[in-house]
Amino acid sequence: MTRRFDPYPHVLRLPLILWQGAFFVIPLIFMAAMSFWLVKNYKLEPNFVFDNWTRMLGRGAFWDAYWITLWRAVLAGIIASAIAFPAALFMAFRLSEGGRRFALLCLIVPFFTSFLVRAYAWQVILAESGPVNAVLGGVGLVPYTMLNSGFGAMVGYLTLVLPLVVIFQTWSLAAIDRNLIEAAGNLGATPLRVLGSVIIPAAKTGLVLGAVFAFIMTFGDFVSPFYLGGSKPPTLTILIIDTTKSGQQWPRAAVVAVVMIATLFAVASAALRAAYGRRG
Amino acid sequence: MTESRLHLTRRRLLQGAASVALTAPMINRAWAQEATQINMLGWFGHAEPDIVAEFEAENNVKFVPKYYAGGDNMMALISQSPPGTYDLILSDAEFVQQLNAAGYIEEMDASLYPFDDFYPEYMNFPGHWTDKTLWSVMVRYGLLGVSYNTDALTREEAMSYNAFWNPKVTGKVGHFDWHLPSLGQVSLLNGNKAPSPFDIDEAAWTAVKDKMMSLKPQVGGYFDYGGTFAGLKNGEMLAMVGIGDWITGVLEKDGAKVASVIPEEGGIQWTESYSIGVGTTKHEIINKFINYMLSPKGQVKSIQMAAYPGLSPTKSGWKAIQEANPAEAKRSGLIEGDDNDPIKMLREGRLFFRDVPKQQSLEDWNDFWSDYKSA
Amino acid sequence: MRALGWVYLSAVFLFIFAPIAASFIFSFNSDRFPTLPLGSFTTDWYMRAFSRPEVWQAIANSLIVAGVTAVVSTFIGFATAYTDFRYGFRFKTAYLALALLPPTLPLVIMGLAMLAWLSQLGISGTLTGIVIAHVVLATPFAMAICRLRLSQMDPALEAAAWNLGSSQWGAMRHVILPFCAPAIVSALCLTAAVSFDEFIVAWFVSGLNRTVPVMILEILQGNVDPQINAIGTVVFVTSMTLVVAAQFLIFRKRQDD
Numbered sequence: 001m002t003r004r005f006d007p008y009p010h011v012l013r014l015p016l017i018l019w020q021g022a023f024f025v026i027p028l029i030f031m032a033a034m035s036f037w038l039v040k041n042y043k044l045e046p047n048f049v050f051d052n053w054t055r056m057l058g059r060g061a062f063w064d065a066y067w068i069t070l071w072r073a074v075l076a077g078i079i080a081s082a083i084a085f086p087a088a089l090f091m092a093f094r095l096s097e098g099g100r101r102f103a104l105l106c107l108i109v110p111f112f113t114s115f116l117v118r119a120y121a122w123q124v125i126l127a128e129s130g131p132v133n134a135v136l137g138g139v140g141l142v143p144y145t146m147l148n149s150g151f152g153a154m155v156g157y158l159t160l161v162l163p164l165v166v167i168f169q170t171w172s173l174a175a176i177d178r179n180l181i182e183a184a185g186n187l188g189a190t191p192l193r194v195l196g197s198v199i200i201p202a203a204k205t206g207l208v209l210g211a212v213f214a215f216i217m218t219f220g221d222f223v224s225p226f227y228l229g230g231s232k233p234p235t236l237t238i239l240i241i242d243t244t245k246s247g248q249q250w251p252r253a254a255v256v257a258v259v260m261i262a263t264l265f266a267v268a269s270a271a272l273r274a275a276y277g278r279r280g
Numbered sequence: 281m282t283e284s285r286l287h288l289t290r291r292r293l294l295q296g297a298a299s300v301a302l303t304a305p306m307i308n309r310a311w312a313q314e315a316t317q318i319n320m321l322g323w324f325g326h327a328e329p330d331i332v333a334e335f336e337a338e339n340n341v342k343f344v345p346k347y348y349a350g351g352d353n354m355m356a357l358i359s360q361s362p363p364g365t366y367d368l369i370l371s372d373a374e375f376v377q378q379l380n381a382a383g384y385i386e387e388m389d390a391s392l393y394p395f396d397d398f399y400p401e402y403m404n405f406p407g408h409w410t411d412k413t414l415w416s417v418m419v420r421y422g423l424l425g426v427s428y429n430t431d432a433l434t435r436e437e438a439m440s441y442n443a444f445w446n447p448k449v450t451g452k453v454g455h456f457d458w459h460l461p462s463l464g465q466v467s468l469l470n471g472n473k474a475p476s477p478f479d480i481d482e483a484a485w486t487a488v489k490d491k492m493m494s495l496k497p498q499v500g501g502y503f504d505y506g507g508t509f510a511g512l513k514n515g516e517m518l519a520m521v522g523i524g525d526w527i528t529g530v531l532e533k534d535g536a537k538v539a540s541v542i543p544e545e546g547g548i549q550w551t552e553s554y555s556i557g558v559g560t561t562k563h564e565i566i567n568k569f570i571n572y573m574l575s576p577k578g579q580v581k582s583i584q585m586a587a588y589p590g591l592s593p594t595k596s597g598w599k600a601i602q603e604a605n606p607a608e609a610k611r612s613g614l615i616e617g618d619d620n621d622p623i624k625m626l627r628e629g630r631l632f633f634r635d636v637p638k639q640q641s642l643e644d645w646n647d648f649w650s651d652y653k654s655a
Numbered sequence: 656m657r658a659l660g661w662v663y664l665s666a667v668f669l670f671i672f673a674p675i676a677a678s679f680i681f682s683f684n685s686d687r688f689p690t691l692p693l694g695s696f697t698t699d700w701y702m703r704a705f706s707r708p709e710v711w712q713a714i715a716n717s718l719i720v721a722g723v724t725a726v727v728s729t730f731i732g733f734a735t736a737y738t739d740f741r742y743g744f745r746f747k748t749a750y751l752a753l754a755l756l757p758p759t760l761p762l763v764i765m766g767l768a769m770l771a772w773l774s775q776l777g778i779s780g781t782l783t784g785i786v787i788a789h790v791v792l793a794t795p796f797a798m799a800i801c802r803l804r805l806s807q808m809d810p811a812l813e814a815a816a817w818n819l820g821s822s823q824w825g826a827m828r829h830v831i832l833p834f835c836a837p838a839i840v841s842a843l844c845l846t847a848a849v850s851f852d853e854f855i856v857a858w859f860v861s862g863l864n865r866t867v868p869v870m871i872l873e874i875l876q877g878n879v880d881p882q883i884n885a886i887g888t889v890v891f892v893t894s895m896t897l898v899v900a901a902q903f904l905i906f907r908k909r910q911d912d
Contacts, residue, residue: 019794
């Protein structure tokens with residue numbers, strides 16, 4: 001420390017601390033505190049009681065929603081990773097540098113379309129009387145119900161997360177040292193063996209990150225389970241929105257939110273520990 | 281809006297969407313300059329052009345709507361805004377008492393409204409008056425019964441709420457995502473008519489819950505207004521609980537094979553009323569608008585509202601629609617003495633006003649509803 | 656084998672782009688609930704959507720919110736990136752977590768917390784409220800872009816400026832900022848695009864001031880019709896213009912180096 005106070009580093013450091021402190025950290029803390037408040041006649045009353053917690057955590061509906069949300073998020077992470085992997089492998093090893101860059105650029109495009117609009121498009125495409133069933137009917141198959149089901153919701157989740165998972169996987173696969181793979185090949189390893197003991201371990205970070213992001217985004221998505229899954233069954237996000245809608249019960253919605261944050265934190269840190277594993 | 285902007289060519293749109301968007305603020309300034317802004321809290325459709333455009337043009341006002349879905353949702357929205365945010369509140373009749381109790385609405389001057397034109401059944405709507413004080417004015421209503429796809433069920437089958445349990449619609453029964461109408465219909469099916477399907481003791485409430493739960497295997501989803509509409513239209517749902525002509529009426533006009541009937545067990549009436557928000561300064565123009573909507577001209581608009589049709593509580597409204605659109609008058613029963621005449625059904629004891637639960641708390645019903653959805 | 660790879664890759668891309676393409680096609684299709692075969696070509700949905708003053712109002716709101724969000728979040732993001740680049744200090748991990756965590760929080764939760772907090776402050780239901788929330792969400796993206804650019808800079812460059820007698824602020828102005836200019840411009844574009852598309856938090860805190868995506872959500876909740884596709888297509892074109900501009904600026908600058 002110099003004797004004279006130097007404002008320069010502070011002026012640059014403070015904006016983030018102030019803004020994210022005031023409008024990210026404090027709102028979250030406030031929300032957590034609000035979970036102990038009460039609602040009387042549609043009005044919030046500061047308090048410190050555990051009513052909301054015992055009421056929400058004591059309800060079967062809450063735990064049903066919790067497990068279905070968790071299960072779907074895990075499933076989406078696995079399915080998205082499995083679908084993305086062959087594509088990422090192909091992009092990383094079979095496309096030219098330019099081709100790969102172009103493909104990755106294309107994968108960024110979906111982030112700039114409204115996800116709502118895409119969900120609405122799926123609603124039309126997958127409808128009983130929609131194009132997919134028209135094609136199925138054309139080849140003599142019976143219409144298949146795709147909307148308002150776990151399948152519909154999964155289509156939504158994959159639409160949301162697949163581009164990101166492919167991007168993560170491709171990055172980490174493309175970064176693998178080619179000599180390593182060649183060396184393994186020269187030592188007589190089969191392609192499958194190379195994949196299992198060289199490529200996948202080397203790309204572990206990207207693979208795990210992709211799956212974790214798929215998990216996080218699915219866990220917090222509201223649009224897919226509502227507009228494509230028909231709220232059947234409701235997920236935690238739907239529960240939050242239902243709870244805020246019905247009689248101003250923000251404190252109870254806050255309970256759900258706090259549980260969600262805790263879950264996300266636990267899963268994400270466990271997964272990251274797995275990804276960056278050995279060095280602890 | 282200028283004429284040329286309305287005649288956008290596709291090419292221009294594709295090339296210049298962004299630049300078109302950039303001109304928005306200027307256009308915006310042009311139309312927003314003088315008009316008085318009326319903030320309205322209401323169900324979807326009540327401040328759409330087909331209802332308000334003419335009034336806006338004649339009186340140089342501009343409606344700014346905030347749409348909600350369900351009375352609880354409305355209460356939540358109003359409680360999170362400062363007083364004076366909403367000038368005009370269109371609420372479901374059963375929530376007027378709650379709005380009043382929470383102090384969100386102002387007293388109204390009964391002499392300003394054409395009550396002598398109302399059918400007597402609607403002159404003193406429950407909850408709209410405390411003693412001689414008026415808090416809300418009814419503007420339209422509609423009936424909730426069994427709404428169904430006419431390819432899937434016959435009219436005879438639909439004439440009982442048991443239709444929802446019909447194997448022909450397994451997995452294709454949708455719910456409008458609000459507890460009051462669905463639970464009210466099941467309560468009617470259980471025979472709770474006197475005094476009202478919403479005034480039931482604990483034993484009857486338990487029976488209603490059990491009956492509702494037994495419908496679960498039939499259910500294909502829970503929908504907001506848009507989802508209900510789309511689900512019935514594209515055949516995703518073959519029967520809907522908790523709705524009526526306010527959805528199927530629009531779809532019929534669109535050529536969909538759907539219909540609504542009031543079953544043997546009776547139907548439920550939804551009722552929409554205008555209240556004045558506490559803290560508004562625009563009383564004069566609001567009263568003018570309420571009178572406009574209650575006039576024959578306004579009632580004809582209300583009856584044929586694009587978002588969802590509604591019936592008229594005024595005698596002059598019935599006459600006006602019979603002249604303006606005889607087919608619609610016939611279809612919706614706005615001809616005295618017809619089979620589907622709502623006043624006749626009301627007098628015969630086949631209709632019940634939708635209400636908040638009388639012996640349980642609204643919260644109990646709400647909680648059961650979310651339990652049911654996730655069961 | 657290679658052909659199979661192409662087929663697979665195309666299938667994945669088809670899935671990802673099907674809804675985008677479909678929305679575009681449906682926006683010019685006359686059917687309200689499209690099926691095969693398609694109806695006739697029409698620009699009716701565009702005309703209907705864009706003849707509604709409230710759509711223009713929503714566009715104006717969106718542009719204001721996106722514009723202010725872009726400026727504020729890029730400023731904060733740049734300052735943060737520079738701090739990370741230049742300084743080591745205690746609690747730096749916490750500092751970086753603060754900078755990067757917001758996008759991982761579910762938007763529904765973000766919306767609830769924002770609504771609760773902003774209504775406590777009395778600014779829920781205003782455009783200011785939406786801007787505040789969007790800056791929180793967009794700053795990490797601005798920070799990432801600026802940080803990436805700074806990592807391409809030789810730290811000796813700044814030191815050289817000091818040795819030549821420049822003050823810290825002078826070096827910032829004459830060395831760092833010019834070097835980061837393309838990143839700053841792309842951060843402006845990207846953060847604007849993030850804000851322009853966000854609807855859940857905006858829906859929670861918007862009150863009567865609707866932005867375009869909130870309007871789309873309300874149409875979806877209300878009178879579902881293909882105007883959604885028309886508005887969505889225009890929003891998409893707008894966002895993509897911003898992003899392509901951003902890419903172009905980064906890319907061109909790289910070639911200059």
